[in-house]
Amino acid sequence: MPTPISHETSHEAMTRSGIRLTPQRRHVYESLMATPDHPTALEVFMRAKKGMPSISLATVYNCLDALTEGGVIRQVNCERASSRYCPNLVPHGHFFCKECGAVFDIPLKPSLEASWEVPSGTLVSHAELNLRGTCGSCTQRFKTSKL
């Protein structure tokens, strides 16, 4: 059962970011917060329509862009697939299951920052770590079906 989101929280998150608070942006943000997966814009749209039937896909794209721009959410990309969106602002990586398409947050250890070397003078503003493979339940399922 997802943690209920207080309007205070989403209002705060959005005003903190400097973007104008609109009912659509708030609703898109809360649609995203309501589930811990990493939905695509289309999935957010389908969920958002439930509580706001008049919202359009273009608006969902606009809102997701504005929220991303304002740093309230993150856009997550894997290969060439549709962008996905993540409301978790704690720095983290992503794991993509090749079998079932699930996307998980991956906690990162501080040693990550020390594990690459850029040429001197380079300024790194953003680091992104993506893992691909087979998730625990898919691995389990394969083991079972091979018995």
Add this chain to the structure above:
Amino acid sequence: MPTPISHETSHEAMTRSGIRLTPQRRHVYESLMATPDHPTALEVFMRAKKGMPSISLATVYNCLDALTEGGVIRQVNCERASSRYCPNLVPHGHFFCKECGAVFDIPLKPSLEASWEVPSGTLVSHAELNLRGTCGSCTQRFKTSKL
């Protein structure tokens, strides 16, 4: 000046991978090897046309896919931009300059593998590290223009 590519080398790389060797695939591969940047499919196409004027963009896409599938080259993605292609098979990350669009290979230290934690049972088959920021020469240029 780029290291000259022997036909032996590209032939070997491709037959080793199990994909069928064709003149187009060899030519696309060598077009990619000829420069150390990370060209898009369209850029590869424009370069490949010089030595093989009859090649089509669809074929370049097909060849890049086949080579990627065969593990002879790597596809590199940054955000939603066009895919880029990299003939460097040594595991490495990528740095993308926000200012000039340059893409650099980033050597990785062994400590990288230890800097994330996946749930038990998860099998990670591929890790990808992307950095974004300002490259050395762009940083330098900005410093100079601010004097």
Add this chain to the structure above:
DNA sequence: ATTTTGTTTTAGAATAATTCTTGATCTCAA
């Protein structure tokens, strides 16, 4: 409170990268 100004929403059109389709051509194992 009303007007002004700039922003956001919406629907649909447009775009751009990539993939698909199909007939012709090529490769390679037999």
Add this chain to the structure above:
DNA sequence: TTGAGATCAAGAATTATTCTAAAACAAAAT
């Protein structure tokens, strides 16, 4: 050499996303 299957090429199609323009809205100014 030959036939089956793979690949090529040109253009059409797809798909995710962005753009356009008019209407609705929100905040600021009068």
